[in-house]
Amino acid sequence: MADHSLPEQIAAELRRDILRGKLVPGSPVKERDTALELGVSRTPMREAIRMLAQEGLVVLRPARSPLVADPPFDEVVDQLIVLQALEKLSGDLACKNATDADIAHIVDIAERMEATFYTADRLDSFETDMEFHMAIARASRNRALAETHHAYLARLWRIRYLTSRRRKNRAVVLEQHAKILDALRRRDRQALDGALEDHTGHLADDMRQLFELEET
Amino acid sequence: MADHSLPEQIAAELRRDILRGKLVPGSPVKERDTALELGVSRTPMREAIRMLAQEGLVVLRPARSPLVADPPFDEVVDQLIVLQALEKLSGDLACKNATDADIAHIVDIAERMEATFYTADRLDSFETDMEFHMAIARASRNRALAETHHAYLARLWRIRYLTSRRRKNRAVVLEQHAKILDALRRRDRQALDGALEDHTGHLADDMRQLFELEET
DNA sequence: ATTCGCAATCTGGTATACCAAAAGAGGTTG
DNA sequence: CAACCTCTTTTGGTATACCAGATTGCGAAT
Numbered sequence: 465m466a467d468h469s470l471p472e473q474i475a476a477e478l479r480r481d482i483l484r485g486k487l488v489p490g491s492p493v494k495e496r497d498t499a500l501e502l503g504v505s506r507t508p509m510r511e512a513i514r515m516l517a518q519e520g521l522v523v524l525r526p527a528r529s530p531l532v533a534d535p536p537f538d539e540v541v542d543q544l545i546v547l548q549a550l551e552k553l554s555g556d557l558a559c560k561n562a563t564d565a566d567i568a569h570i571v572d573i574a575e576r577m578e579a580t581f582y583t584a585d586r587l588d589s590f591e592t593d594m595e596f597h598m599a600i601a602r603a604s605r606n607r608a609l610a611e612t613h614h615a616y617l618a619r620l621w622r623i624r625y626l627t628s629r630r631r632k633n634r635a636v637v638l639e640q641h642a643k644i645l646d647a648l649r650r651r652d653r654q655a656l657d658g659a660l661e662d663h664t665g666h667l668a669d670d671m672r673q674l675f676e677l678e679e680t
Numbered sequence: 681m682a683d684h685s686l687p688e689q690i691a692a693e694l695r696r697d698i699l700r701g702k703l704v705p706g707s708p709v710k711e712r713d714t715a716l717e718l719g720v721s722r723t724p725m726r727e728a729i730r731m732l733a734q735e736g737l738v739v740l741r742p743a744r745s746p747l748v749a750d751p752p753f754d755e756v757v758d759q760l761i762v763l764q765a766l767e768k769l770s771g772d773l774a775c776k777n778a779t780d781a782d783i784a785h786i787v788d789i790a791e792r793m794e795a796t797f798y799t800a801d802r803l804d805s806f807e808t809d810m811e812f813h814m815a816i817a818r819a820s821r822n823r824a825l826a827e828t829h830h831a832y833l834a835r836l837w838r839i840r841y842l843t844s845r846r847r848k849n850r851a852v853v854l855e856q857h858a859k860i861l862d863a864l865r866r867r868d869r870q871a872l873d874g875a876l877e878d879h880t881g882h883l884a885d886d887m888r889q890l891f892e893l894e895e896t
Numbered sequence: 897a898t899t900c901g902c903a904a905t906c907t908g909g910t911a912t913a914c915c916a917a918a919a920g921a922g923g924t925t926g
Numbered sequence: 927c928a929a930c931c932t933c934t935t936t937t938g939g940t941a942t943a944c945c946a947g948a949t950t951g952c953g954a955a956t
Contacts, residue, residue, distance in 0.1 A: 507911065507912090543824040608758045608762050616824075708907095
């Protein structure tokens with residue numbers, strides 16, 4: 465248990481429950497009950513809840529139980545817009561600052577993803593996809609950027625996960641990744657910018673469809 | 681005391697002490713002692729320290745006292761790069777989405793700042809400057825963006841505060857703000873982009889000078 | 897004199913007890 | 927029958943007590 469601190473473990477546990485849908489969006493997360501359930505005291509539970517609030521997975525209310533977040537479409541779009549800007553900045557900086565080893569690492573992830581995309585568990589392949597994007601952010605060699613980018617990926621985790629199920633043509637994703645990789649290899653900032661914009665744009669389209677279906 | 685919660689008040693108190701230099705970068709912030717000093721218990725003090733850690737004003741160490749942050753130049757530059765990207769995105773979106781009331785509010789802040797810039801307490805006028813930039817971010821009508829932008833402003837608070845002392849010509853700031861306002865009024869995205877880039881760029885120059893002086 | 901080791905103590909992490917505010921249930925009254 | 931008031935219960939906020947790991951300083955042994 466030296467890995468992570470107790471609050472982090474609790475946060476990870478709750479995060480999984482939220483993303484997997486065990487904790488329904490809009491339902492309260494009472495610190496007493498939840499702490500008892502997990503066999504910890506309220507203090508680390510409190511801290512874990514604050515972490516998730518910071519990530520946007522729960523919303524705090526003054527003097528009330530925190531709620532599992534259930535962001536309306538507009539808010540998710542807002543977050544996606546920021547994510548897109550962060551990815552484009554990452555790409556731009558990566559073209560300038562990435563080492564060859566950085567790029568090789570990204571290629572490696574992409575190849576792994578391509579090889580297992582149709583056979584792997586959806587959750588696994590989804591995590592590989594996250595790794596891919598995080599590796600690009602890290603290749604910017606800007607720690608603050610990588611951290612903020614990671615926070616947004618985490619925040620959009622659930623909704624991206626849900627859209628990945630609905631996506632008819634998974635090949636499109638692989639193709640987009642290939643384009644991103646190609647531009648990055650050539651360190652072609654403009655091409656990379658376009659490829660990343662395209663990638664996020666498709667995600668926005670998928671999200672819109674998902675929300676429209678949910679309306680019913 | 682309905683304004684803010686106790687942890688927020690404590691955080692504000694500590695933040696002022698850090699920014700004013702009462703708490704020296706690199707020195708420990710012991711939660712017991714500090715809590716006793718402020719007449720509160722450790723629980724809200726803990727939370728306040730976590731807030732400041734999140735803002736980057738203190739750094740947490742496992743099983744050790746938190747330290748007042750003292751980030752190296754490179755890290756601050758990284759953060760400034762992200763802040764610049766967020767400001768440019770804010771400006772871009774604000775040109776599209778800001779209401780006339782939003783812009784009027786920004787004008788209001790700018791005028792207040794201009795009127796008191798030379799007479800007001802430096803920390804106060806600095807807070808007005810922050811309000812100005814935050815108002816622009818909020819005018820983007822993108823909550824996520826405004827929040828992340830705010831976090832970066834807070835993170836760069838100290839270093840910006842220090843540079844504001846060194847800046848020979850405060851009039852430059854007012855002039856830049858005027859340019860930003862003008863472009864925003866005309867909803868001229870390109871001009872606003874340039875003005876914001878210029879503003880942040882100057883800040884980077886000032887920062888560089890500050891760090892070079894500190895080296896000695 | 898130097899180094900190794902042990903113990904006192906300092907510090908953050910965790911559990912728990914207490915408090916005040918707010919929500920909900922139930923009864924009373926118009 | 928409905929609306930309102932009150933009392934109980936629930937819940938987060940705060941204070942405090944306890945614990946375990948780490949640091950440090952002193953002392954003993956080489």
